[in-house]
Amino acid sequence: MISERKSLVIDESTAGGMIRDGMTIAIGGFINSSHPMVLVRQIIQRGIKNLTVVGAASGGPDLDLLIAAGCIKKLVTTYMGAEHFCPITPFFRTAAQRGELEIFECDEGMFYCALRAAAQGLPSTPWKAGLGTSFPEVNPEIKVYSDPITGEPVLAIPAIVPDLAIIYAAHSDAYGNVQHIGTGFGDRAMWRAAKRTIAQVERVIPNEEVRKNPLATSLYGVDAVLRAPYGAHPFAGPGYYIEDGIHIREFIAAGNAYAKNNDRRPFEEYLQKYILSPKTHEDYLEVVGIRRLVSLHEH
Amino acid sequence: MTSTAASFTTKELMATFISHQVRDGERVAVGAGLHVPRAGILLAHMLRCPNVRLYLAMTFTNLIKEPKMEPFYTTYDIRPTKWAEAYVFHEDFQEKPRFISDTFVVGGLQIDKFGNSNLIGVGKDFKHLTFRGPGAVGTTSMAHYVDRYYLFVQSHDKRIFVDKCDFISTVGWGQGGADSRKKLGIPGGGPVYCITPLCVMDFEEKSKHMRLYSVHPGVTVQQVVENTGFELIIPSNVPETPAPTDEELRTLRERIDLEGMLRK
Incomplete structure (x- = not known):
């Protein structure tokens, strides 16, 4: 008899284990929205190095955090700022000026050309x-x-071929039918280009829910699904919460201390408090605190 | 009826000038972060251009029936999507740039005498820039494909207006000359005006060298010259940038810029 359809839902540690030194990793989202932050923190916690990171077009403080933690060797993105929070992210600016970061300089049109070539094997x-x-x-x-x-x-x-795309979305069923809320930015292009994709989602929903609206299925088949409520924090999770401006400003301020005064201590404190001390995503959410989280409502 | 000079800000003046560049029926990208161009485009939409398709926070929309604009600051904010008539997948940017916008606003760390601009960085050595910029975002591709575009900067000094950009992320009129874009093999009408807090500049028809077009009220030609790092073409008659009308000011303040970002 044929076996049951296989669930693709994995836990945080298994997902983190799929990311290795030296890989090319695409990270979905856009500026201060929709980054798979549980997996980004996994990269830092595991001390993964020498990554080529295909950041979102446009990138944001998620990539600045990875630069600060020393995980990125080469960066592919078109913009490194945080809009009204900060015009140019501090660790990127400093690393670029010191020649410590390899940069694939491009604009958004070129960025999607590189992913499109990858998807089409050109x-x-x-x-x-x-x-x-x-x-x-x-x-x-x-x-x-x-x-x-x-x-x-x-x-x-x-062509830039990501070994792995890590994407944040609102929902997926257990079989990797992913449904974004909102536009999904350039996440589809990353998914099409990458060899494998992990979708980190707010909720794992029943397959029946997916079948109610197949038009909403934005990624029809990813390789693994990680459930993580509030998993884009401190960035926005469309349909669930807006970005945490206080937290983003805290990170940017730590970056500015380094960029302006060469003082890494505020960042080291940030790193310890939010990334290295919390062992799991739930630990992280406890550090952020329930009052902050529930204050981030959309309407 | 025209307002008195004391009753509006430079930002309101610049927004009004930008509003007159929008043509009804076209597609117009509305950047979220630059308050002045955003307000200008919305002003055009509310008063003169009911049929534009606004590309706004990854959606297309039409807002003429919105009595007041709720504030939004970012291109990624989900909240403006409540107005959406369509979602834009960001990679459509490459699939068909002309579906995104017919016109565009481009900023710059540096802008040269032929309207080429630089968002990459300042310095001679790309590996060791003295100031690393944010990156080109989508400006290279949009400015290439759109019908025409506008340069906009929030300050006017010799660090920005340079004889030659250290790096070019968006081509204006290349090495100069009306055929310069054609020679490079690039389409599009190029930059039309450069709008700054001191003045508006355009490009001389044959050389495509930047030329003073109008000065804002209270600004002298000398002041513009002293703050520009290349020799600007100065026509014999330089008018004042037209002031917003009462209707324009009222619309800006009561429907678009409710938080007073242009009055700060």
Whole structure:
């Protein structure tokens, strides 16, 4: 007799174990929204190093945290700021100025070209925007060539193939049918490009719920599902909570102490308090506190 | 009826100027973080352009029936999606840039005399920049494909307005000349105006060199020249940037900028 359909739901530690030194990891979301923070904290807790991180287009303080913790060797993103919280994130700025971070400089159009080439198994995607700019100069992986049909100058944006995409979404069933609330930003593009995907979700919902609205299924088949309520905190979890501005400002202030005064102590305190001391996601939520969490309502 | 100079702020003046650049029926991207261009685009929509499609916080919408705009500050905020007529998947940005917007507003750490701009960073060596910028976001691709775009900066000084950008993230008029974009193989109408807290600049038709277009009330031509790091073309007659009308000011204050971000 045929066996039961297999559940893809895994726990935090198993999910963290899928991330290894030196991998290329795509991290979903957008600026201060929808980052899979349980998995981001796992990366730091496990001391994973030398990652090539394909941050969201646009990136945000989630990537700055990984730079601060020394996990990133090479960064692919188009923007490193936090909008009204901070124009340029401090650890990124400092690491870039000191030449400590390899940067795949690109804009959003080029970013999605790289993921699209990966999804389609192509070496590169042609793109016109960027001709006449400094991108081919500051990013030698981007080449200018002549289109063989018309002879027009074109940029070749190389494929970037994530070994693993880690995506935050509102819901998934146990079989990896993921449903975002909101637009899902560029998460689909990461999922299509990556060899494997873990979806970190607020709720694991019954398969029957998915079948009520298949149009809402944004990622039709991921490799693993991690349930983590409030799992995008301190960033927004669309449909559940807005970003925690107080917490984001606390992190940015710690970064500014380093960027402006070379003082890493405030960040070390942040790291200890929120990431290294809490052993699990539930421990983290206890440190943040129930009053803060329930204050982050959307309406 | 025109208002008196004392009764509006420079930000309201800039927003009003930007509002007159929007054309009815087009698609217009509304950045969330830059209050002035956002207010300008919404002002155009409320008063003159009922048929624009606003690209706002990853959605398309039309807001003419909204009596008042609730504040929103970010491109990722879920709350404005209650107005959505459509969701935009962010990768559509690459699938078809012209579906996102017909026009765009671009900022810069540096802007040169031909309207090329830089969000990458300041310094000679990319590996050791003296000031690392936030990155190009989507400006490179949008400015390439849109019908026309506008440069906007929140301060006007010689660090921003330089003879030559250290790095170019968005091409304006390249090395100069009306055919410069064509020569580079790039479409689009390029930058039309550069709007700053001191003045508005445009581009001389043949050379595409930046030229003073108007000065804001209370600002002298000399002040603009002293704060610009390249030789600006100064026409014999430089008018004042047109003041907002009473209706424009009232709409800005009572429907769009309820929190007074433009009055701070």
